[in-house]
Amino acid sequence: MSRQSPANLSQIARHLGLSVTTVSRALKNGPEVHPDTRAKVQAAAAEMGYVPNLAGRALRTGRTGNLTAILPLETQGSLSDIAKLPLIEGMTLAAQQAGYALSVASTIPEEDPQSGLLRVLNSGSTDGVIITRMVSDDPRPALLRARGFPFVAFGRSEVAIAHSCIDIANEDIAQDATTRLAAASCRCIALQLLVLDDHVSKMRLLGYRHALKSAGLDFRPDLVGHSGYTIAASEAWVSRLLALPEPPDGLVCANELGLMGALVALRRAGLRAGREVQLIVRDSTGLSRHVLDDIGVHFVDLTLAGRLLVEALIAAIERPEEPPVHTLLGARFDPVGVSDPSD
Amino acid sequence: MSRQSPANLSQIARHLGLSVTTVSRALKNGPEVHPDTRAKVQAAAAEMGYVPNLAGRALRTGRTGNLTAILPLETQGSLSDIAKLPLIEGMTLAAQQAGYALSVASTIPEEDPQSGLLRVLNSGSTDGVIITRMVSDDPRPALLRARGFPFVAFGRSEVAIAHSCIDIANEDIAQDATTRLAAASCRCIALQLLVLDDHVSKMRLLGYRHALKSAGLDFRPDLVGHSGYTIAASEAWVSRLLALPEPPDGLVCANELGLMGALVALRRAGLRAGREVQLIVRDSTGLSRHVLDDIGVHFVDLTLAGRLLVEALIAAIERPEEPPVHTLLGARFDPVGVSDPSD
DNA sequence: TTATGGAATCGTAACGTTACGATTTACTTC
DNA sequence: GAAGTAAATCGTAACGTTACGATTCCATAA
Numbered sequence: 001m002s003r004q005s006p007a008n009l010s011q012i013a014r015h016l017g018l019s020v021t022t023v024s025r026a027l028k029n030g031p032e033v034h035p036d037t038r039a040k041v042q043a044a045a046a047e048m049g050y051v052p053n054l055a056g057r058a059l060r061t062g063r064t065g066n067l068t069a070i071l072p073l074e075t076q077g078s079l080s081d082i083a084k085l086p087l088i089e090g091m092t093l094a095a096q097q098a099g100y101a102l103s104v105a106s107t108i109p110e111e112d113p114q115s116g117l118l119r120v121l122n123s124g125s126t127d128g129v130i131i132t133r134m135v136s137d138d139p140r141p142a143l144l145r146a147r148g149f150p151f152v153a154f155g156r157s158e159v160a161i162a163h164s165c166i167d168i169a170n171e172d173i174a175q176d177a178t179t180r181l182a183a184a185s186c187r188c189i190a191l192q193l194l195v196l197d198d199h200v201s202k203m204r205l206l207g208y209r210h211a212l213k214s215a216g217l218d219f220r221p222d223l224v225g226h227s228g229y230t231i232a233a234s235e236a237w238v239s240r241l242l243a244l245p246e247p248p249d250g251l252v253c254a255n256e257l258g259l260m261g262a263l264v265a266l267r268r269a270g271l272r273a274g275r276e277v278q279l280i281v282r283d284s285t286g287l288s289r290h291v292l293d294d295i296g297v298h299f300v301d302l303t304l305a306g307r308l309l310v311e312a313l314i315a316a317i318e319r320p321e322e323p324p325v326h327t328l329l330g331a332r333f334d335p336v337g338v339s340d341p342s343d
Numbered sequence: 344m345s346r347q348s349p350a351n352l353s354q355i356a357r358h359l360g361l362s363v364t365t366v367s368r369a370l371k372n373g374p375e376v377h378p379d380t381r382a383k384v385q386a387a388a389a390e391m392g393y394v395p396n397l398a399g400r401a402l403r404t405g406r407t408g409n410l411t412a413i414l415p416l417e418t419q420g421s422l423s424d425i426a427k428l429p430l431i432e433g434m435t436l437a438a439q440q441a442g443y444a445l446s447v448a449s450t451i452p453e454e455d456p457q458s459g460l461l462r463v464l465n466s467g468s469t470d471g472v473i474i475t476r477m478v479s480d481d482p483r484p485a486l487l488r489a490r491g492f493p494f495v496a497f498g499r500s501e502v503a504i505a506h507s508c509i510d511i512a513n514e515d516i517a518q519d520a521t522t523r524l525a526a527a528s529c530r531c532i533a534l535q536l537l538v539l540d541d542h543v544s545k546m547r548l549l550g551y552r553h554a555l556k557s558a559g560l561d562f563r564p565d566l567v568g569h570s571g572y573t574i575a576a577s578e579a580w581v582s583r584l585l586a587l588p589e590p591p592d593g594l595v596c597a598n599e600l601g602l603m604g605a606l607v608a609l610r611r612a613g614l615r616a617g618r619e620v621q622l623i624v625r626d627s628t629g630l631s632r633h634v635l636d637d638i639g640v641h642f643v644d645l646t647l648a649g650r651l652l653v654e655a656l657i658a659a660i661e662r663p664e665e666p667p668v669h670t671l672l673g674a675r676f677d678p679v680g681v682s683d684p685s686d
Numbered sequence: 687t688t689a690t691g692g693a694a695t696c697g698t699a700a701c702g703t704t705a706c707g708a709t710t711t712a713c714t715t716c
Numbered sequence: 717g718a719a720g721t722a723a724a725t726c727g728t729a730a731c732g733t734t735a736c737g738a739t740t741c742c743a744t745a746a
Binding site: 006049051053054055056058059064065066068073074080082084085086088089092093096101102103104105106122124125231260261263264267285286287290291293303 | 349392394395396397398399401402407408409411416417423425427428429431432435436439444445446447448449465466467468574603604606607610628629630633634636646
């Protein structure tokens with residue numbers, strides 16, 4: 001009962017009385033084989049259950065058929081940012097449909113982000129990488145560029161290096177959310193950010209300030225804060241907000257977990273979402289509309305983002321002469337409420 | 344600016360005046376090289392930035408350094424079962440720490456589950472697979488066994504084939520949940536299942552019926568139903584339950600999404616969780632305790648399950664003579680409530 | 687001095703694929 | 717019928733690694 005390996009080119013060639021070369025060419029629709037031969041070879045390959053051995057092909061061509069996404073995974077057992085799931089799903093499915101396999105590699109929190117990337121590159125087992133969590137002066141694009149290694153970025157940095165990137169229209173979304181709260185008569189609108197100094201927060205802050213100005217509201221630095229990626233941290237931050245002398249009457253939440261934390265904080269303070277404090281959230285899982293009975297949800301389709309990232313990466317690998325793409329993904333605003341019958 | 348490839352064995356050999364063979368042996372601590380030589384080789388390899396080419400190694404040894412988990416991913420854009428995220432995280436991190444890469448392959452809903460598996464096997468790009476969503480008479484273990492291909496299963500089937508599997512103690516958990524509801528004076532306890540006919544549902548039903556019997560309660564088939572993996576389906580099912588002539592006063596939810604659906608259904612019916620209907624949920628993300636203000640949560644550590652799956656798979660690959668492991672993972676019961684300050 | 691044996695190192699082949707140049711076959715044209 | 721040409725096919729080499737048998741070297745014993 002030992003491991004049986006699938007048929008290879010030489011077995012097909014022997015079976016048909018052809019050379020390995022001809023079989024190889026026939027299978028990839030090379031123009032130099034006789035149509036009859038091609039048909040015969042392809043029939044035999046199908047019948048014998050031939051699948052190309054990727055190691056052999058990789059050794060010869062340098063292409064492995066693997067893509068790697070570098071994501072920050074949760075190592076401590078606490079609740080992870082669930083928006084990663086649709087992103088992973090989108091990337092995996094798009095890769096699979098294009099004949100690639102997608103591996104996820106995790107950054108290690110204590111580690112320099114560059115060395116994690118280097119580990120992946122040097123293993124030589126991937127054709128291209130997707131990098132995430134871009135920061136303003138991110139060193140990774142330059143590193144990848146210097147190696148001539150195909151990559152795409154999820155999110156923008158301020159580094160002037162040509163590469164494809166897919167980003168979320170964070171500025172627009174924050175601006176729209178703030179404007180909607182102002183239109184709902186909020187006068188003290190708080191903005192929840194996730195981490196300090198990354199590009200996402202910078203853009204969201206821009207949109208927020210722009211909307212405040214348009215609505216004729218003052219900017220109050222004490223209403224802006226970063227609350228990290230956990231429910232507990234969000235709850236702590238919102239609780240502090242609510243204890244201010246002039247607490248907010250509107251809150252732009254950063255994501256699902258930020259919303260959860262905010263809801264817990266409101267419950268503890270005896271306040272009601274949608275009444276004393278109105279909430280808007282940026283959501284990527286569809287979860288928020290089921291827990292939030294308030295103004296609405298900005299739905300950001302990260303499954304689509306994952307698909308676009310993979311497609312851009314494959315383009316960078318297979319057609320390097322094409323110019324890089326820059327896609328800015330907007331959000332769909334969904335009003336919510338208990339009466340909404342949709343999923 | 345073309346892609347620079349890292350050093351290979353022959354470059355190191357040339358640089359040191361040794362043969363490729365000796366360098367190869369020195370780097371993997373083979374016993375036949377002189378200690379001085381080994382030290383020299385390893386120093387040179389480190390200095391020249393040598394990393395083994397995985398394609399070359401794979402071609403020679405048949406080992407690729409890749410593991411594949413076959414999961415059902417969401418292709419329709421609807422909210423996916425978020426419990427997959429901690430599972431993926433646990434698997435990915437454990438694989439990474441052991442020097443493997445983990446790819447996720449998705450089953451295609453319309454497709455025969457076997458052909459998806461075959462596609463993965465035949466690609467020859469993976470050393471072992473993790474299969475999930477086991478059903479009672481699952482054909483996949485026999486298929487994998489016949490090929491001599493290393494694999495582990497998440498969940499048990501009733502097929503008598505020796506292989507490692509990691510399972511959740513679904514029977515115990517459902518029994519404990521039902522018992523707790525009965526102890527909280529519930530007399531009509533409903534059981535939410537996910538899909539019909541899989542092993543998980545079978546075990547949960549067993550535990551549920553056992554607990555009912557112990558508590559002296561009658562089994563009512565109309566209180567047991569399967570509600571699929573979406574919030575909407577759960578909501579529809581719970582709504583139907585609540586419209587029964589004798590509606591339940593207790594509900595054992597299947598997972599986070601089942602809970603969400605139940606909460607929406609309760610709100611719509613004007614009922615309060617923890618009052619007219621008491622809830623217990625099986626949770627793997629830590630999310631439930633933030634939305635549920637009721638009896639409690641059975642927390643199932645799927646990050647750990649993912650880690651155990653990968654470790655068992657690596658054992659099956661590297662040490663096939665070892666007997667397979669069967670691990671049954673229990674749950675930790677966490678009482679919840681607004682006054683609970685933990686994350 | 688010559689066997690003996692063990693330690694250290696080397697050379698060759700092979701894994702399955704593809705690129706490239708060489709070779710055969712069949713058909714047209716003079 | 718011979719020469720020329722295009723189409724079809726073939727043989728060889730190479731990617732980087734490891735397994736295996738062969739070989740060298742050196743110290744010790746006969």
